[in-house]
Amino acid sequence: MDQVFIRGLEVDAVIGAYDWERTIRQRLVVDLEMGWDIRPAAETDDLNLALDYASVSRRVLEYVRASSFELVETLAERLATLLMSEFHVPWVRLRINKPGAVTQATGGVGVVIERGECRA
Numbered sequence: 001m002d003q004v005f006i007r008g009l010e011v012d013a014v015i016g017a018y019d020w021e022r023t024i025r026q027r028l029v030v031d032l033e034m035g036w037d038i039r040p041a042a043e044t045d046d047l048n049l050a051l052d053y054a055s056v057s058r059r060v061l062e063y064v065r066a067s068s069f070e071l072v073e074t075l076a077e078r079l080a081t082l083l084m085s086e087f088h089v090p091w092v093r094l095r096i097n098k099p100g101a102v103t104q105a106t107g108g109v110g111v112v113i114e115r116g117e118c119r120a
């Protein structure tokens with residue numbers, strides 16, 4: 001299946017399991033790959049038939065900024081559910097990187113999840 005992607009979406013949120021983390025905002029970086037048949041949009045050159053990466057980005061930023069979960073796992077699951085229900089995305093691969101969490105992990109730490117069905 002075709003994909004629409006968003007890479008390196010940076011947003012600050014309350015996220016963390018420890019008491020000190022509940023009082024600060026920390027940087028998260030979100031990467032999304034979303035299954036989407038791009039042919040209807042390509043054939044008509046019509047944004048209404050495309051999965052609008054700008055709209056998705058705005059919604060994800062709004063949701064993450066307002067969230068305050070302890071685990072990146074919880075945030076990842078909620079975001080996947082949101083994308084599938086609000087944007088009718090049939091399949092999503094989602095990475096949440098919390099780059100400041102482990103100083104020695106220079107590439108960051110976090111989770112990658114895939115949800116939904118990726119039809120061929």
Ligand SMILES: Nc1nc2c(c(=O)[nH]1)N=C([C@H](O)[C@@H](O)CO)CN2
Nearest residue numbers: 015016017018070071072073101102
């Ligand atoms: N698998 C996870 N491990 C850890 C998480 C998490 O969300 N998922 N969170 C923490 C702490 O909040 C950490 O980021 C503080 O530095 C530890 N491990």
